[in-house]
Amino acid sequence: MNIVVFTSEWNIKHAMAARLSLLLTLTIIILINSVGGLENGKIKITVGTTAGCSDTVNFITNQLLPTYRKYERFLEIEFVAWGRTRRENGVFTFCQFNAMNCWVNRMHRCSLDMMKGNQTRQLEFMSCEFSPPLPVILRESYDCAISSGLNVVDVDFCLNNPHLDSLDDVAQEAAAEPVSAINFIPYIIINDNTDVNVHNQALRRLSSVICFLLAEDPASGVTECQI
Ligand SMILES: *[C@@H]1O[C@H](CO)[C@@H](O)[C@H](O)[C@H]1NC(C)=O
Numbered sequence: 001m002n003i004v005v006f007t008s009e010w011n012i013k014h015a016m017a018a019r020l021s022l023l024l025t026l027t028i029i030i031l032i033n034s035v036g037g038l039e040n041g042k043i044k045i046t047v048g049t050t051a052g053c054s055d056t057v058n059f060i061t062n063q064l065l066p067t068y069r070k071y072e073r074f075l076e077i078e079f080v081a082w083g084r085t086r087r088e089n090g091v092f093t094f095c096q097f098n099a100m101n102c103w104v105n106r107m108h109r110c111s112l113d114m115m116k117g118n119q120t121r122q123l124e125f126m127s128c129e130f131s132p133p134l135p136v137i138l139r140e141s142y143d144c145a146i147s148s149g150l151n152v153v154d155v156d157f158c159l160n161n162p163h164l165d166s167l168d169d170v171a172q173e174a175a176a177e178p179v180s181a182i183n184f185i186p187y188i189i190i191n192d193n194t195d196v197n198v199h200n201q202a203l204r205r206l207s208s209v210i211c212f213l214l215a216e217d218p219a220s221g222v223t224e225c226q227i
Pocket of ligand 1: 120121124
């Protein structure tokens with residue numbers, strides 16, 4: 001008797017799980033139509049990050065890295081290391097958590113800029129920065145910049161001379177719309193379409209979202225996608 005009850009409960013749970021994943025699959029497929037497919041064989045993923053943010057740590061570690069390992073050749077990754085920073089007349093007027101947050105984000109912008117053209121290197125750097133014990137934000141260290149092969153003197157010079165480049169202007173402009181529309185850090189944008197529903201799915205199951213997007217294009221050779 002106990003076994004029968006156990007079995008039927010298991011079946012119900014199983015059926016519910018199947019229905020849930022079918023629902024999610026449909027949700028993702030419908031969303032994907034609004035995002036569009038591959039552009040020049042690539043899917044662009046833009047990630048708005050901020051230093052010291054545990055949601056950014058989780059996303060980079062548990063979603064972005066595994067997805068990148070699987071689909072690297074199809075992906076164009078762009079980081080906007082700005083968070084919710086506000087800035088007026090070249091001065092930071094709001095930093096999340098503490099003032100250091102703005103400067104660590106600036107350090108990320110400098111470092112990413114120095115590595116532009118090699119997104120694997122950028123991703124490895126960001127993954128290092130957003131791994132425990134969050135090197136820069138907590139220890140004010142350049143460990144990740146060093147392990148990424150950057151010249152620390154150059155990084156430091158960039159960090160302290162924001163007036164000499166347009167990195168802050170570019171990031172501020174890029175973050176404005178997604179921060180107001182999605183209102184979550186990290187925010188995720190696929191193919192430059194800011195969409196809170198796509199963001200919500202990508203945040204939780206990026207690999208599935210990318211898989212379903214790739215499966216829409218027979219040329220990708222990707223067929224079996226799971227939730
Ligand atoms: C890009 O960076 C990776 C990781 O740091 C490195 O292994 C690779 O050789 C670099 N690629 C180019 C083209 O420089």
